[in-house]
Amino acid sequence: MNVASKPAMGQATLEDRRSAKVSARDVDVFYGAKQALKSVSIDIRPNEVTALIGPSGCGKSTFLRCLNRMNDLIETCRVAGSIWLDGEDIYTSGLDPVLLRARVGMVFQKPNPFPKTIYDNVAYGPRIHGLARSRAELDEIVMTSLEKAGLIDEVKDRLQEQGTGLSGGQQQRLCIARAIAVSPEVILMDEPCSALDPIATAKVEELIDELRQRFTIVIVTHSMQQAARVSQRTGFFHLGELVECGETEQIFTNPRHKLTQGYITGRFG
Amino acid sequence: MIDERTARRLARRHAAERRFKLYGMASVAVALAFLVALLVTIVGKGYTAFAQTEIAVEVSFDAGPVKEGDFAGLVKSALAARFPEVTARNDKRELFGLISSGADRVLRDMVQDDPGLVGQKRVVTLLASDDVDMVVKGHVTAQSGRLTAPQAEWLASLRQTGAVSLGFNTTFFTAGDSREPELAGVGGAVVGSLFAMVVTLCLAFPLGVSTAVYLEEFAPKNRWTELIEVNINNLAAVPSIVFGLLGLALFLNFLNMPRSAPLVGGLVLTLMSLPVIIIASRAALKAVPPSIREAARGLGASRLQVVTHHVLPLAMPGILTGTIIATAHAIGETAPLLMIGMVAFIVDIPAGFLDPATVLPVQVYLWADSPERAFVERTSAAIMILLAFLAVMNLLAIVLRKKFERRW
Ligand SMILES: Nc1ncnc2c1ncn2[C@@H]1O[C@H](COP(=O)(O)OP(=O)(O)OP(=O)(O)O)[C@@H](O)[C@H]1O
Ligand SMILES: [Mg+2]
Numbered sequence: 001m002n003v004a005s006k007p008a009m010g011q012a013t014l015e016d017r018r019s020a021k022v023s024a025r026d027v028d029v030f031y032g033a034k035q036a037l038k039s040v041s042i043d044i045r046p047n048e049v050t051a052l053i054g055p056s057g058c059g060k061s062t063f064l065r066c067l068n069r070m071n072d073l074i075e076t077c078r079v080a081g082s083i084w085l086d087g088e089d090i091y092t093s094g095l096d097p098v099l100l101r102a103r104v105g106m107v108f109q110k111p112n113p114f115p116k117t118i119y120d121n122v123a124y125g126p127r128i129h130g131l132a133r134s135r136a137e138l139d140e141i142v143m144t145s146l147e148k149a150g151l152i153d154e155v156k157d158r159l160q161e162q163g164t165g166l167s168g169g170q171q172q173r174l175c176i177a178r179a180i181a182v183s184p185e186v187i188l189m190d191e192p193c194s195a196l197d198p199i200a201t202a203k204v205e206e207l208i209d210e211l212r213q214r215f216t217i218v219i220v221t222h223s224m225q226q227a228a229r230v231s232q233r234t235g236f237f238h239l240g241e242l243v244e245c246g247e248t249e250q251i252f253t254n255p256r257h258k259l260t261q262g263y264i265t266g267r268f269g
Numbered sequence: 270m271i272d273e274r275t276a277r278r279l280a281r282r283h284a285a286e287r288r289f290k291l292y293g294m295a296s297v298a299v300a301l302a303f304l305v306a307l308l309v310t311i312v313g314k315g316y317t318a319f320a321q322t323e324i325a326v327e328v329s330f331d332a333g334p335v336k337e338g339d340f341a342g343l344v345k346s347a348l349a350a351r352f353p354e355v356t357a358r359n360d361k362r363e364l365f366g367l368i369s370s371g372a373d374r375v376l377r378d379m380v381q382d383d384p385g386l387v388g389q390k391r392v393v394t395l396l397a398s399d400d401v402d403m404v405v406k407g408h409v410t411a412q413s414g415r416l417t418a419p420q421a422e423w424l425a426s427l428r429q430t431g432a433v434s435l436g437f438n439t440t441f442f443t444a445g446d447s448r449e450p451e452l453a454g455v456g457g458a459v460v461g462s463l464f465a466m467v468v469t470l471c472l473a474f475p476l477g478v479s480t481a482v483y484l485e486e487f488a489p490k491n492r493w494t495e496l497i498e499v500n501i502n503n504l505a506a507v508p509s510i511v512f513g514l515l516g517l518a519l520f521l522n523f524l525n526m527p528r529s530a531p532l533v534g535g536l537v538l539t540l541m542s543l544p545v546i547i548i549a550s551r552a553a554l555k556a557v558p559p560s561i562r563e564a565a566r567g568l569g570a571s572r573l574q575v576v577t578h579h580v581l582p583l584a585m586p587g588i589l590t591g592t593i594i595a596t597a598h599a600i601g602e603t604a605p606l607l608m609i610g611m612v613a614f615i616v617d618i619p620a621g622f623l624d625p626a627t628v629l630p631v632q633v634y635l636w637a638d639s640p641e642r643a644f645v646e647r648t649s650a651a652i653m654i655l656l657a658f659l660a661v662m663n664l665l666a667i668v669l670r671k672k673f674e675r676r677w
Binding site: 070098100105106112129175178179182 | 489
């Protein structure tokens with residue numbers, strides 16, 4: 001497999017890396033002695049939605065967390081290889097993780113709003129990064145973020161209510177609003193719809209498609225249909241390796257690798 | 270339909286549940302019974318201490334003794350005037366024994382407030398001695414108590430004329446300790462306890478919380494932190510008298526701090542309550558869901574910001590509850606304070622952290638050891654005040670928890 005796919009990937013490297021927003025090369029991740037990612041290389045293009053799919057435990061979340069150094073918080077975790085954001089190595093260039101996370105935001109699998117008001121949830125990021133110079137400016141940021149997250153109509157009269165009092169789908173959109181309030185360049189989403197009903201899922205998917213205009217999005221999902229619906233490119237992980245990565249269209253209609261084909265047709269996973 | 274075996278098993282399960290409920294209710298009832306028994310004994314023994322026997326006599330404020338400051342003389346002449354038939358020296362001494370030796374202070378205060386009193390006569394209610402007090406309250410009979418036969422007679426005659434009454438015992442709340450039960454109060458001990466508690470709270474809370482935050486949120490999990498953790502857990506189980514000995518060796522002998530001072534008491538109690546506060550705070554911090562930390566870190570908050578903006582506010586109810594309960598425990602502590610000399614007999618109410626002082630539980634210990642009958646009720650009354658103190662603190666813990674409690 002490696003022999004067959006390496007040249008293809010190597011060819012893509014030159015032209016892709018010039019236009020890539022984020023590019024990873026030979027990323028290995030270890031949890032203690034256990035290797036969770038093996039030599040993953042991928043380029044993520046700006047203003048596109050990249051979907052990461054693969055069976056449970058194959059390292060999708062691990063890879064996603066590498067992109068904004070959330071793995072730093074796990075004590076046993078060690079990352080090798082290099083990841084560039086706009087040509088800058090996020091692990092070695094001295095870029096502060098705090099600033100990195102302002103540029104690469106994250107939405108988690110389970111909605112996790114702060115137990116504060118809806119307003120304060122969204123305003124938290126801009127506040128700690130000093131993005132607003134006045135109260136009016138902060139209000140503006142909060143309102144536009146809620147609007148972009150498609151939540152404004154539901155909450156505009158109850159901004160001072162607890163964010164935890166919203167429904168699951170609303171909470172997840174609140175988390176998205178919270179993430180885009182700091183104007184990141186990249187948004188990482190780890191199974192953002194796994195706790196949502198079909199209607200809420202549809203809303204979030206619609207939202208992702210709109211957000212693509214402004215942000216670069218990487219989304220982990222277990223739903224083939226979702227990957228097909230929202231993404232332009234798809235990467236397939238298996239046992240810690242990136243087996244195949246390409247146009248979503250091509251991955252779903254004409255996968256190059258047998259494992260990919262098996263997974264998307266539901267023969268394993 | 271349910272077959273017979275399922276029905277039987279179902280019945281057994283319901284019966285087990287009912288039995289368990291019954292056990293629970295029984296144990297609650299037993300605990301309540303003990304509590305009620307405790308309260309009834311203490312209150313039953315102690316409530317009389319809040320009243321104090323007073324004897325009304327007519328005092329003539331003669332210029333001579335007032336000028337000399339001999340107010341005790343005024344008391345004596347007033348009693349002599351009330352019982353003119355008593356003439357013998359010994360009899361007179363017995364007669365004066367009816368009134369507390371501290372009664373003259375009232376007269377001095379009266380003259381100080383109103384100098385125009387000099388040369389006039391007034392009916393003044395004077396503090397009775399504790400022996401009289403016990404008889405009037407019915408704790409002992411006039412014969413079985415420490416009153417002599419003539420004293421009992423005089424008392425009877427005073428009671429007949431309605432000169433003897435029970436008044437509210439303010440002395441008990443305002444005075445410090447005294448050898449005379451009727452002059453002894455918990456004021457000094459309460460102030461001492463408050464000073465010690467302030468020291469404990471001001472030191473133990475910030476130290477304990479920052480230790481817990483560091484260990485829980487910042488420290489790497491390695492052998493050293495594990496060792497520290499084990500040691501803290503062990504310290505929480507060390508008998509309190511050992512902390513007293515440590516305080517004696519460290520604060521008094523090595524650092525030469527004053528004996529019996531609330532500052533030192535507070536320091537010893539700080540050592541004692543720190544492990545408990547650290548453990549309670551760590552548990553509260555652990556209970557904050559990790560998803561909140563991830564959310565904040567994911568937005569680019571620094572570790573310290575995560576702690577101060579999110580984790581600490583969410584953990585505060587638990588931390589406060591732990592701190593207040595640890596402090597309340599410290600307030601009720603006697604043994605370590607005996608070691609640093611807070612067991613001394615102290616009459617004055619402490620005015621600062623370095624003045625010699627005693628604390629409520631030590632006061633209880635001291636009075637419980639005193640032979641006078643009148644100290645028995647005062648011991649119980651002091652316990653009541655200590656319990657009220659603790660009840661208020663626990664109430665505070667509940668109120669704070671309710672106030673800060675949040676959902677997530
Ligand atoms: N904190 C951790 N400590 C140790 N091992 C971990 C940790 N997190 C993940 N792993 C291991 O790393 C591997 C990849 O995990 P990861 O969470 O990235 O999988 P995933 O692809 O996101 O799976 P899922 O689809 O179920 O979320 C798994 O085998 C997992 O056991
Ligand atoms: Mg995952």
